[in-house]
Amino acid sequence: MTGRWLLAVSEPGIGRLALQARERLNLLCAAGSRIGSSLDVTRTAQELAEVAVPRFADYVGVDLCDRVLRGLEPVSLDEGLRRVALSGVREDAGLHPVGSLIKLLPTTPQARSAAAEQPVLEPVLSTDLGWMAQDPDRCQKVCEHGIRCLVAVPMRARGITLGVVSFYRTKLRNVFEEDDLDLAEELVNRAAVCVDNARRYTHERMIAARLEDATTSLRHSLDHQRRFTADASHELRTPLAGLRAQLEEAQLHPDETDLPDLLHHALSDVDRLQAILTDLLSLARSESTPLTALEPVDLAELVEAETAHRIGDPHPARLDLAPGVRAEAVPIQICRVLNNLLDNAQRHAAHDVTVGVRRTGDIAELSVTDDGPGVRPAEREHIFQPFTRLDSARSRDLGGTGLGLAIARDIARAHHGTLHVEDATPNGARFVLRLPSLPDR
DSSP states (O other): OOOOOOOOOOOTTHHHHHHHHHHHHHHHHHHHHHSSSSSSSSHHHHHHHHTTTTTSSEEEEEEHHHHHTTTOOOOOOOOOOOEEEEEESSSOOOOTTTEEEEOOOOHHHHHHHHHHHEEESSSGGGHHHHHTTTOOOHHHHHHHHHHHEEEEEEEEETEEEEEEEEEEEETSSOOHHHHHHHHHHHHHHHHHHHHHHHHHHHHHHHHHHHHHHHHHHHHHHHHHHHHHHHHHHHHHHHHHHHHHHHHHHHHHOOOGGGGHHHHHHHHHHHHHHHHHHHHHHHHHHHHHOOSOOOEEHHHHHHHHHHTOOOOOOOOOOOEEEEOOOOEEEEEHOOOOOOOOHHHHHHHSSSEEEEEEEEEEOOOOOOOOEOOSSOOOGGTTTGSSSTOOOOSSSSOOSSSOOOOOHHHHHHHHHTTTTTEEEOSSSSSSSSEEEEEEEEEEO
C-alpha cells in the first residue's frame, strides 16, 4: 500500500515570525497581569521595567516628572525628569541611577520622542551626537558596557505626557527594528494608564489627608476658642461682681457708705476691666493681622528709650545692652513685648530687674530677668497660655490680666522669632525674646 505524505510549503522565515509573535503575545499578557498591581506610581514604573527585562530589552529606565510623583499633573518637561525605575541584566551599566534628576537636551532621543509624542529608534547610540551631548562621560561608559541601541517612548495618558521610558539593548542580542516600536509603545501605553491611575489616587489621598488635617486643626481651634471664651468671661465677671457688690451695699446702706473708699475700689475694678478688654483686643489683632511696616530696629536704642518713659516701677530696671544689635521688626510691637515682660518682672521681682540685649550668632536676643521665685520647668510653656493660673508664687493675683505673656509670644512668632523663659542666676526667671538679627551697619 502506498503511503500518503503532506508537504507544506511556506515563505522563508515564517517560523521565526510565528515564534516572535508568540513571544510578543506572552509579553503583553505578562504586562497585563503584572503592571498596575498597586496604586503606587513608583511601584508601577518598576513593574514595567521588570516585565520588559530581559524579554524585550536588556535595560529599561522609567523617567517621570516630579509632579507626577506628588500626585499632580505635569505642566512641562523643562524642569527635568526623575529616574524612578531601572532594571537591567547587570548593575554597572553606567545609566542614570534611580532618584537622579535628568534634564533632557532637545537633541536626545528621549526629548525628541516627548516632543513628537511618538517612539524614537536609535539603532547605533555610539554615533548619535544628540544623545552623546547629554552627558559625554556617562554615555561613553554606557557604550563601553556594550549598550548599542535605544527605543525612547513617551508615557502619555489622557493626552498628557507623564514621562519617558527608555529601552536599551546590548551587543549580545539583535538591534531594535521598526516592528519593535509598536510593541514598546503598547507596553508603555498599558503602564501609562496604571501610572495615571496611581497618580490620581495619590492626589486624592493627599487631598483627603489635608482635609483631615484641616478638620483636626479646626476642631482644636474651636476647642481653644471655647476655653478662651470661658476664661475671658470668668475674668470679666470677677471685677464686675466685686463692683456690683460694692454698689448694692452702698445702695442698701447709703448713710454708712464711705464714698471716697467706694469710688477708689470701683475705679480699681473699672481699671482692671479696661486692662483686660485692651489686652483682649491686642491679642485678637496680633493673631489676625499680618506684619506691616517692618524696619531695622536697634534693640539697645529701643530699650533705652522705652525704659526711660516708665515711671513708678517698684524696681527700676538695670540695663545690660550690647550696642549695634539690630533686627527687622515693627518697633511699636517690640515695645509692647518689652513692656509686657517688664510688667511681669516688676510684679514678681524681689529686688532686681535687668534688661539685656546681645547677639548670639545670627540671633538677636532681648531678655528681661527678675530675682523672684522663678518658674518651674513643667510650667514654662503653660504660662504663655491666656489666663493661666499657677499654684506657685508667680500667680496672677498680683495684678496682671493674664494676657501679657500670650500677647508677647504671639508678637514674637509673627516676627519669625521665639519667646521662652529660663532660669536666672542665682535665682529668678529670665524671659528671652530671640529674633533673626540683621548684619552690622
